[in-house]
Amino acid sequence: MISLVLSSCNLLLLCSDRDRRLLLPLGGREFVTVVCQLASIVYLFSLCGTGIPSANTETPASRDQGGSPNQTRAAADAPEALHDGVEDGDEEIVAAVVSGALPSHHLESRLGYCHRAARLRREALRRMTGRGVEGLPLDGMDYQAILGQCCEMPIGYVQVPVGVAGPLLLDGVQYHVPMATTEGCLVASVNRGCRAIAASGGAVSSLYRDAMSRAPVVKLPSIKRAAELKESSRFGKLQGIQCALAGRNLYMRFTSSTGDAMGMNMVSKGVENALGYLQTDFPDMDIISLSGNYCSDKKPAAVNWIEGRGKSVVCKAIIKGGVVQSVLKTTVQKLVELNIVKNLAGSAVAGALGGSNAHASNIVTALFIATGQDPAQNVESSQCLTMMEAVNDGGDLHISVTMPSIEVGTIGGGTCLASQAACLNLLGIKGPNRDSTGENAKLLATIVAGSVLAGELSLMAALASGQLVKSHMKYNRSSKDVAGAAS
Numbered sequence: 001m002i003s004l005v006l007s008s009c010n011l012l013l014l015c016s017d018r019d020r021r022l023l024l025p026l027g028g029r030e031f032v033t034v035v036c037q038l039a040s041i042v043y044l045f046s047l048c049g050t051g052i053p054s055a056n057t058e059t060p061a062s063r064d065q066g067g068s069p070n071q072t073r074a075a076a077d078a079p080e081a082l083h084d085g086v087e088d089g090d091e092e093i094v095a096a097v098v099s100g101a102l103p104s105h106h107l108e109s110r111l112g113y114c115h116r117a118a119r120l121r122r123e124a125l126r127r128m129t130g131r132g133v134e135g136l137p138l139d140g141m142d143y144q145a146i147l148g149q150c151c152e153m154p155i156g157y158v159q160v161p162v163g164v165a166g167p168l169l170l171d172g173v174q175y176h177v178p179m180a181t182t183e184g185c186l187v188a189s190v191n192r193g194c195r196a197i198a199a200s201g202g203a204v205s206s207l208y209r210d211a212m213s214r215a216p217v218v219k220l221p222s223i224k225r226a227a228e229l230k231e232s233s234r235f236g237k238l239q240g241i242q243c244a245l246a247g248r249n250l251y252m253r254f255t256s257s258t259g260d261a262m263g264m265n266m267v268s269k270g271v272e273n274a275l276g277y278l279q280t281d282f283p284d285m286d287i288i289s290l291s292g293n294y295c296s297d298k299k300p301a302a303v304n305w306i307e308g309r310g311k312s313v314v315c316k317a318i319i320k321g322g323v324v325q326s327v328l329k330t331t332v333q334k335l336v337e338l339n340i341v342k343n344l345a346g347s348a349v350a351g352a353l354g355g356s357n358a359h360a361s362n363i364v365t366a367l368f369i370a371t372g373q374d375p376a377q378n379v380e381s382s383q384c385l386t387m388m389e390a391v392n393d394g395g396d397l398h399i400s401v402t403m404p405s406i407e408v409g410t411i412g413g414g415t416c417l418a419s420q421a422a423c424l425n426l427l428g429i430k431g432p433n434r435d436s437t438g439e440n441a442k443l444l445a446t447i448v449a450g451s452v453l454a455g456e457l458s459l460m461a462a463l464a465s466g467q468l469v470k471s472h473m474k475y476n477r478s479s480k481d482v483a484g485a486a487s
Contacts, residue, residue, distance in 0.1 A: 090120060097124035105153050114143035114154075122155045142418060150414055162370055162423065163187035168194045169202035170315075170450040177451050178423040179366035186362055186455075189462070193454030196327045200319045200396075203453055205446040209312035210438070211240060211255035212263040212407070214271045217292025218285050223248045229282050242307065244294060251294040253303070260432040260441045262310070262374065262409030264297070296380070304380045305354040310407035311445035315453045316400035324397055328461035332390050332397045338464045339388040354383030357401070358463075363455040364406075367448055371427075372420030373408050380405040381448070386456045401453045408448065410440040 093111070096102035097120065102110065104124065107117035119138060126132045136156035143154055160180040165187050167174035177194070179187050197203050220226040229250055230243045240255040254274065258266050268290060279285055296303055303309075324332055347356040361382035368375050385402045410429050414420050424430040427447060429440040462468045 090123075094120050094124045094127065097121070098127050107153075108143075108147060114147055115139075118143050118154045118156065121153060125155060145416055145418070149416060160369060162419075164426075165190040165451070165454070166194045167198065168447070168450050168454060169198040170447065171205055172202065174198075175427055175447055175450075177367065177447065178370040178426055179363070179451075180369035180423075181362075181366040183362065186366060189458040190363060190451060190455045192327065192461075193456070193458035194451075196319055196323050196457060197317050197450075197454055199323045199327060200317060203315055203317035203450050205313055205315040205449055207311055207313050207442050207446060209308045209404070210257045210442065211308065211310075212258045212267050213253050213255045213295050213307075213309050214264070214267040214290070215251055215253040215292050215294035215296070216271055216275060216290050217249055217251050217288045217294070218275070219288050220248050220250065220282070220286075221284050225282075225284065226250045229278070229285065249288070249292075251292045253294050253307075257438065258409070258441075259438040260410045261412045262377075262407055262441070265412075298376045298379050300353045300379055300383070302353060304405040305383050306404075308404040309380055310405055311442060312404040313406055313445050313449040314400060314402045315446065315449040316398065317453060317457075318391060319397040319399060319457065321392075321395040321397070324461075328457070328465075329467065330461045330464040332394065334464040335397055335399075335460055336388050336390050338460055339386060342460075342463070343386050354380075354385075354405075357382075357384040357386040357452075358456050358459045360384035360386075360401070360403070360452045360456065363452045364448060367451060368408075370420065370423045371408075371410075371444065372414030372417055372424070374413060377407045381407050384452060384456075386460075388460075399453065399457055401449055401456060403449050403452065406445040406448050408441055408444045410444055 093102065093107075097104050097107070104121055107121055108114050111117050111120075115138075118141075122133060122136075122138065133155060137159060138156045141154075141157045146154060160182060162178050162180045163186075164176050164178055166176040168177050177190065179190065181187065218229075220229060223245070226245055226248045230245060242253040242255070244251045244253075254267060254271050256263070256267050256270060271290060275287055279287075291297065293299065293301075294303060295309070319328075321332055324330060324335070328335075343356050343358060361378055364382045365375060365378045367373070368378055368381070381403070383403065383405050387398075387400045387402070389398050390396070391398045409415065410424055411432050415424060415431075421430055424444075427444070429443050429447075431440070433439040459468075
């Protein structure tokens, strides 16, 4: 500061001396004066905390987010992250969220620390609602891993117990199947089915189709023009496209294999490019929606039941008559009759769509949650036809499940989370298959079908032998629940 004052006075004297001419290069006195003046100004600015930001300055948010494209865009839309060492206190931030001055979804990019963002969001939520979430765990989750990929505005995570059934002997390989569920008896039931399958030599699977779908809907000026697009020779050369007309609306169901990913985003991106290509020949085509529900995603639909979506798998086993009696506690004849009356006729009476099974969705959902799949896609992934018949002169049981729409992947989505990745690793299919692209996802689909086979076998046996209620009373601990509720 003293240097600034002295150099400023010296500079004023030099400038006020009219008899002194400005000569270049500067003399010693002038040069020293100018240098001191500039140095003092720079020092003064540094004390005030200002400066010229570098174009490559890394914010705390960018370091925390890892620099992925989606996360970078999200950070760009959000307020600037606080400067290092100038971080607001928790109280001020919570108050800003409660008042609406700071949107909750900007916390991660504002703070640059995902765990702290979740903690402060919880506190803001408590103040706004008057209700706490003390039973919801906060610590133990890698919030950085879910940023921009799995969940927005996190406040914690839900604990779901994971049991293991098996080993499931499928295609000559043993698998210990992780199942995340809160339904008592489910893991025990699948485990019994696995035991019966293994005792009879194992199950065999076949994946007969692999094609994820996306079906946009476009509108043409007339039904004639829509029909022309449907029958276009250029359009017909594209493989894996099925069309349906409704008035002047055209629904185009694109299908494609997607490697080890479940593939919805991959196919959607490709469909956008295809629609742009089609508009060069049909400029009067109006794109109504990238999804026209003809895909059909997360909804029970005949098109998935008939044409398939994702992985289509059939899995079968021949259970020896002795095993049916010793392990399943019933007979081949009772199981065959029950399957006809319940799974086939009963489902027809109910008007079930792809629901000709006992409880396929139980096993599919438990496996989906454990391995990081999209649980909502259990709607179509659980479509299953269970068949049973007596073979070898009626002495043994032939059981099969046909599942045309298993939508799974071993990369992307929730598969990146530590717990779900551990379950995939247990099955030996974590991440992409480096040697043969797509094989890990295909193997997961067959494991899902094999596990469903075990679950169907065990539940049907429990129903045939009249042991269902007794088993649930034992494993659901209903007496404890009733006693707890009464107290």
